[in-house]
Amino acid sequence: MSRKAPARQMRRRVREEIYRWVFASLAFASLAALIGITAVLFKEGIPFFREVSLKEFFLGTGWYPTHEEAPEFGALPLILASVWVTAGAVLVSVPLGVGTALFLSELCPPRLRSFLKPTVEILAGIPSVIFGFFAIAFIAPVFQKLFNLPTGLCALTASLTLGIMATPTVCSIAEDAVSFVPGNLREAALALGANKWQTLVRVVIPAAGSGIITGIILGTSRAIGETMVVLMAAGGAAVIPRSFTVPVRPITSTIAAEMGETVVGSTHFHALFALGLILFLITFLFNILAEVVSRRFRMQLGGDL
Amino acid sequence: MRRYAVLAATAVLVLAAFLARAKENIVIEGSTTVFPIAQKTAEEYMKKNPDVSISVRGGGSGVGIASLIDGAVQIGASSRYIKTGEIARAQSKGVNPKGTIVAMDGLAVIVNPANSVSGLTRAQVKDIYTGKVSDWKQVGGTPGKITVVSRDTSSGTYEAFGELVLQKQKVRPDALLQASNQAVAELVAKTPTAIGYVGLGYISARVKALAIDGVIPSAETVLANKYPVSRPLFMYTNGAPTGAVKAYLDFVLSPAGQKLVAEIGFVPLK
Secondary structure (H helix, E strand, C coil): CHHHHHHHHHHHHHHHHHHHHHHHHHHHEEEHHHHHHHHHHHHHCCCCCHCCCCCHEEEHCECCCCCCCCCECCCCCHHHHHHHHHHHHHHHHHHHHHHHHHHHCCCCCCCHHHHHHHHHHHHHCCCHCCCCCCHHHHHHHHHHHHHCCCCCCCCCHHHHHHHHHHHHHHHHHHHHHHHCCCHHHHHHHHHHCCHHHHHHHHHHHHHHHHHHHHHHHHHHHHHHHHCCCHHHHEEEECCCCCCCCECCCCHHHHHHHHCCCCCCCCCCHHHHHHHHHHHHHHHHHHHHHHHHHHHHHHHHHHHHH | HHHHHHHEEEEHHHHHHHCCCCCCCEEECCCCCCCCHHHHHHHHHHHHHCCEEEEEEEEEHHHHHHHHHCCCCCCCCEECCCCCCHHHHHHCCCCCCCEEEEEEEEEEEEEECCCCCCCCCCCHHHHHHHHCCCCHHHHHCCEEEEEEEECCCCCHHHHHHHHHHHHCCCCCCCEEECCCCHHHHHHHHCCCCCCEEHHHHHCCCCCCCCEECCCCCCCHHCCCCCCEEEEEEHHHHHHCCCEEEEEHHHHHHHHHHHHHHHHHEEEEEC
């Protein structure tokens, strides 16, 4: 026994060391992927700006990347379309997501909650191409009739669909934040004579505020990067959007539609990478913002406890 | 140790087998429109003839013909006739480009079946797509804003339409760009005021194909050179094709090859 013990201990230590390395390398694999993707985006995107000026790219309004004599690489309509469609999606997903979260954690009877919460989670798991089909087959014809539009494929259809898609993201993060609000805060409010509504609006929402905002930011970042739905439902006209009922062409659908048939190494090819770079920087910014806000939120609650 | 010996012997044998059956190489380069035809027929041909290796590259008709003249490829794919300047350059290098028509490319201009317009001139279609005409009443239809549907600017279909109808002018920016022929047909079928264009294979009862300059688009009118929005697709070779290149081109022109051509959405020659 006494002779065997150190050997066994030794073996255990070695095994633990192996596990540590295996999991560490797995964790670093995603870091490697991130670095690789960033490097490729910059490597293929930067050469574009040697051929086309920043001014033409960001302020130009014509997107004719394959025209033989006078190609134009004005990305302004595409960038604005992404912003426009995402803004619309936020208008849908924030009330839906935050409302659902508040209802689920504060007002919902437990039986109903055990049904509603899985429903929201299933919504998160539906593939985006199915959302796209739903938009084309159902939402677009309804809007076409309702607003008497020439076509139902427009910013509004895309926004509504993206909004519904982003709702589970907003909802689950916001719900976590609300459920983390310590019970003693609520009890204190109620003890002071506040009713349920006052407690919710004056105490719970402010306390969970940064968590809710984190959810909204991540939901927005999900909406702006979504490709399939906008490719199928946004219409695809590269014009600066002036209303919600016009067809638009966001960055993501432009890349998806054109990458397959462009000549590798051409200006057009690099232009699509430059578009990808813009998209990447936007979502990167959003993620950092979400991280900063959620850190603040954690610290605040820590102080209260 | 013995296992390694067996492995090594096997490797040597496999390598020898590969070397013994030195592959016949054919390189096709050129038009992005012809690309899917070359790609699909090459795949099928290589399945049946494993000793031939065909690689297909895009780049455009001009690139394909230039590579043929430089002797870099065996076949230059082109969606247009060879230009006189290219012929002169070829002759100066002792190359004699000979074109084989492998398929016809025809585009139908389609509208919603509810549209009262049933024919347009090529100039009218051009005006609609470049933005000069925006209302159906300007071309003899029921008043209403025209919803212009086009293909993505990098597609071969767009390229063909740009050449045959737009004559290199730019499509109006508010055109709805769709990612496939199918998506264009679907959108036009659902939109009473829409106009779009698709390969002839995508005409169905759900859309109305317009007569252009009085000619109805069909395989017959395209093959008879009557329908204006059509063009032949070529594979250029140096002199009349011989050997493996001839065998491949014969396959493309055979009923099996032309069936593939029709499947991709082009007009077969027979």
